Amino acid sequence: MVEEPALTSQLSDSPTFRGESHQGPTVRIATMQQHAPDRGAEDRETVIELRDVSCYYGSFRAVRDVSLTVAKRQITALIGPSGCGKSTLIRTMNRMNDLVPSYRTEGSLLFEGQDLYARSVDPVAVRRRIGMVFQKPNPFPKTVYENVAFGARINGYKANMDELVERSLRRAALWDDVKDKLKQSGMALSGGQQQRLCIARTIAVEPDVILMDEPCSALDPRSTLQIEELMAELKRDYTIVIVTHNMQQAARASDTTIFMTMGEDRAGFVVETGPTIEIFTNPRDRLTEDYVSGRFG
Amino acid sequence: MSAIAPVASPVSRFEPAVMRRKLSGTVFYGACLAAIGLLLLALVALLVDVFVRAAPWLDVDFLTGVPSSRPARAGILPALVGTFEIGVIVGLLTFPIGVAAAIYLAEYASDSRVNRLLQTNISNLAGVPSIIYGILGLALFVRALAFGPTILAAALTLSLLILPVVIIASIEALKAVPQAQREGAYALGASRWQMVSRSILPAAAPGIMTGIILAMARAIGEAAPLILIGAFTFVTFLPNPLEGQYTVLPIQIYGWAQRPQADFQGISAAAIVVILVLMLVLNALALIVRARLSRHIQW
Numbered sequence: 002m003v004e005e006p007a008l009t010s011q012l013s014d015s016p017t018f019r020g021e022s023h024q025g026p027t028v029r030i031a032t033m034q035q036h037a038p039d040r041g042a043e044d045r046e047t048v049i050e051l052r053d054v055s056c057y058y059g060s061f062r063a064v065r066d067v068s069l070t071v072a073k074r075q076i077t078a079l080i081g082p083s084g085c086g087k088s089t090l091i092r093t094m095n096r097m098n099d100l101v102p103s104y105r106t107e108g109s110l111l112f113e114g115q116d117l118y119a120r121s122v123d124p125v126a127v128r129r130r131i132g133m134v135f136q137k138p139n140p141f142p143k144t145v146y147e148n149v150a151f152g153a154r155i156n157g158y159k160a161n162m163d164e165l166v167e168r169s170l171r172r173a174a175l176w177d178d179v180k181d182k183l184k185q186s187g188m189a190l191s192g193g194q195q196q197r198l199c200i201a202r203t204i205a206v207e208p209d210v211i212l213m214d215e216p217c218s219a220l221d222p223r224s225t226l227q228i229e230e231l232m233a234e235l236k237r238d239y240t241i242v243i244v245t246h247n248m249q250q251a252a253r254a255s256d257t258t259i260f261m262t263m264g265e266d267r268a269g270f271v272v273e274t275g276p277t278i279e280i281f282t283n284p285r286d287r288l289t290e291d292y293v294s295g296r297f298g
Numbered sequence: 299m300s301a302i303a304p305v306a307s308p309v310s311r312f313e314p315a316v317m318r319r320k321l322s323g324t325v326f327y328g329a330c331l332a333a334i335g336l337l338l339l340a341l342v343a344l345l346v347d348v349f350v351r352a353a354p355w356l357d358v359d360f361l362t363g364v365p366s367s368r369p370a371r372a373g374i375l376p377a378l379v380g381t382f383e384i385g386v387i388v389g390l391l392t393f394p395i396g397v398a399a400a401i402y403l404a405e406y407a408s409d410s411r412v413n414r415l416l417q418t419n420i421s422n423l424a425g426v427p428s429i430i431y432g433i434l435g436l437a438l439f440v441r442a443l444a445f446g447p448t449i450l451a452a453a454l455t456l457s458l459l460i461l462p463v464v465i466i467a468s469i470e471a472l473k474a475v476p477q478a479q480r481e482g483a484y485a486l487g488a489s490r491w492q493m494v495s496r497s498i499l500p501a502a503a504p505g506i507m508t509g510i511i512l513a514m515a516r517a518i519g520e521a522a523p524l525i526l527i528g529a530f531t532f533v534t535f536l537p538n539p540l541e542g543q544y545t546v547l548p549i550q551i552y553g554w555a556q557r558p559q560a561d562f563q564g565i566s567a568a569a570i571v572v573i574l575v576l577m578l579v580l581n582a583l584a585l586i587v588r589a590r591l592s593r594h595i596q597w
Contacts, residue, residue: 097481102408129487139478142501142595152486155496186594199482206486 045072048210048240049094049131054108055268056089058101063089065268066108069259071210076232076241078255078277080248082292085261086269087244088136091212094242095131096124113209129156132208136215138195140187140202145170145179148187148198152206165205173201174231193224200231204239211235213243217250229254248293252281260289348574351567360568364534365550369561374569376533377550380449381518381576383539384546387453388460388517393510395457396464400506403465404472405494417469424462431459432523440527447528449539452546455523460513467509471502504592511584515577521548547573 049071056064064086071077079087092098093106096117110117117127140148149166158165166183170176175197179190187198196216203211213232217225225247232241232254245251251258258280263269273280273289284290355369363373407413435455445451475498483493499506530543531553537544545553547569554566 095485097484100481100484125484125487125489128485132487133481133485135478135481135485137478139476139482141479141482141497142592144594151483151496152488155483155486155488155492186596188594188596202486 045075047071048073048113049242050111051090051094052109052111054090054093054106054110056086056093056098057103057105057107058089059103062266062268064093065264065270067261067269067271069271069274071240071242072257073240074236074238075256076236076243076254077257077259078251079242079244079259079261080246080251080292081261081269081272082263083246084267084269085263087261088214090261090269091214091242091244092133094210094212095128095133097128097133099124129206130208131210131212132203132206133212133214134196134199134203134216137219138192138199140190140195140198142186142188144184145187145190145198146183149202149205152202156206158206169201169205170198172204172235173197174227174234175201191224193220193227196220196224196228197231200228200235204235208239210240210242213241215244215246218246225250248281248295252277260284260286260292262288262292345574348567348570351564352571355564355568356571360565361572365532365545366534369559369565372554372565374547374550374572376536377545377547377569378572379536380529380533380544380546381573383449383537383544384453384456385514385518387450387539388457389510389514391453391457392461392464392513396461396510397468397506399461400465400468400472401494401499404469405490405498417466420462420465424466427522428459428520429522429526431455432526434458435523435527446541447543448541449537449544451527452524452529452544453539455527456517456520459520459523460517463513463516464510467513468502468506471505471509472498474505475501500591501595504588504595507587507591508584511580511587515580518546518576518580519548519573521546521552524549525552547576 047070051067051069054064054067055062067090079091081087089098093110094117098104098106106118112127112131116122141151143151146166149169150162153162153165167176167180170179175194178194179185179198182190187195190198196219200211200216217228220228229250232243235241236256243251243255255277257274258277259274260272260280261269262272273284273286275285280289281293284293290296359371360373361378362375363371364376365374366372403413403417432455435451435458439445439451439454440447445454479497479501480493483497488497524546529549530545531549533543533545551566551569551573554562554569557563557566
């Protein structure tokens with residue numbers, strides 16, 4: 002991992018993308034190892050911090066007064082019933098919602114201490130540092146190779162592209178599946194492979210944070226498990242935030258869980274945040290308990 | 299006497315009438331078949347008639363010769379070259395302008411009332427009779443800009459004629475690219491132009507290219523506006539795009555078809571066959587380009 006790229010007001014690129022020599026992340030292949038949730042989340046360095054964030058679509062408030070922190074190299078799960086604003090919230094974290102014309106954010110979102118919505122911050126630079134994997138796999142209609150190389154090319158990657166593509170595909174546990182199909186269309190892969198391709202193309206630009214918006218909801222259980230194992234592997238180098246409908250997934254895969262629900266006004270809010278084990282075994286709030294025990298939602 | 303009406307057995311509540319439903323399906327199928335059969339019949343009759351009349355006249359001399367008052371010696375080279383020159387200029391003009399306008403409207407302009415009004419009007423322009431464009435071309439290019447009755451003026455007029463078609467087809471092709479593709483590019487740190495140029499345009503390219511090629515076919519087949527802006531029916535030299543007289547295939551056909559002599563009808567038919575082949579080539583090109591560009595695309 003490149004050591005802490007200096008974060009100027011412009012969210013500058015890491016050295017690799019300025020064409021200097023670099024030491025890439027160690028190549029590891031995801032193994033079937035058991036992932037043990039980490040309980041020491043509070044001591045961890047904060048990467049993303051939300052303070053009183055409210056999200057609006059026009060006059061409709063979709064999310065109200067959310068304050069939370071995302072710890073470095075941890076998996077943070079956002080759970081809650083449909084429509085409670087989980088996706089809205091995660092999409093504000095890399096300014097993806099800027100694409101929605103009527104959308105606006107109130108409050109402050111800090112990424113490594115810096116306000117993501119400050120005037121001097123370019124959303125393009127934000128998204129380069131905070132990548133995203135979507136609900137439905139969305140590979141580009143290009144070859145597998147070009148899918149992975151895409152982000153690197155647009156960000157001016159100067160080092161050996163073949164190496165980067167192989168390294169990224171290996172890290173996404175996809176290399177063995179596609180090493181003979183690099184020139185085939187990324188869209189010809191299976192759903193699970195497509196989603197791992199999307200993860201590979203995300204890590205190819207070496208972001209700091211990977212946001213995952215229900216990455217497994219379109220996948221079968223086997224592919225889902227592969228993605229979860231991959232996440233456990235990736236958290237050694239990346240901070241991961243995942244939105245999921247699947248409580249078992251949050252329980253299995255995350256270190257910290259944030260439970261959201263919505264009020265009478267349909268505005269989503271955070272009910273409870275804590276180590277995943279606490280949230281699932283010893284929730285403090287009645288709403289959380291009802292939800293994680295399946296009485297509601 | 300019970301208050302509840304006797305419940306009919308579940309079967310009798312339905313009236314499956316399978317035979318009747320099947321029959322209505324068969325009737326509809328027959329109607330569709332009749333419609334396409336009628337069209338095919340008309341097309342085949344037309345083609346056979348044209349080919350039979352054209353056959354005695356079609357030879358290499360016809361393609362390489364110049365018009366003559368004697369049908370046996372007449373050729374269509376000036377018209378072919380005129381059509382080719384116009385095609386090249388129209389393509390060079392409409393491709394960049396049409397695609398750029400479509401990219402602006404589909405990817406850059408906000409979805410405002412003005413934008414929607416603009417797009418509706420462009421669609422309307424695509425339906426304006428071509429003779430109107432001829433009048434516009436005559437006033438604007440031939441007279442106001444003083445290009446005179448030249449290939450350039452004709453190409454500019456035909457470009458205006460097909461630009462709405464190109465723009466609408468391109469907008470449709472761009473809009474057909476799923477929003478997820480835009481988000482995917484943005485999520486990797488693409489700027490808007492990188493997103494458009496490297497992700498959306500390649501994905502929309504098959505649709506855009508098909509639209510442009512079909513619009514080109516329309517431009518090449520037009521006669522009405524060119525009559526108005528001064529194409530000639532009798533040109534015995536190869537046209538210079540910037541000055542002097544010119545003719546194109548549809549005008550040449552029109553000129554010959556007007557003549558009372560049977561032999562001129564014959565060479566007119568021969569010229570029709572040539573333009574039909576040209577159209578066929580363009581349409582085939584559209585299919586090939588589409589297949590090649592879309593080999594990775596499957597939403």
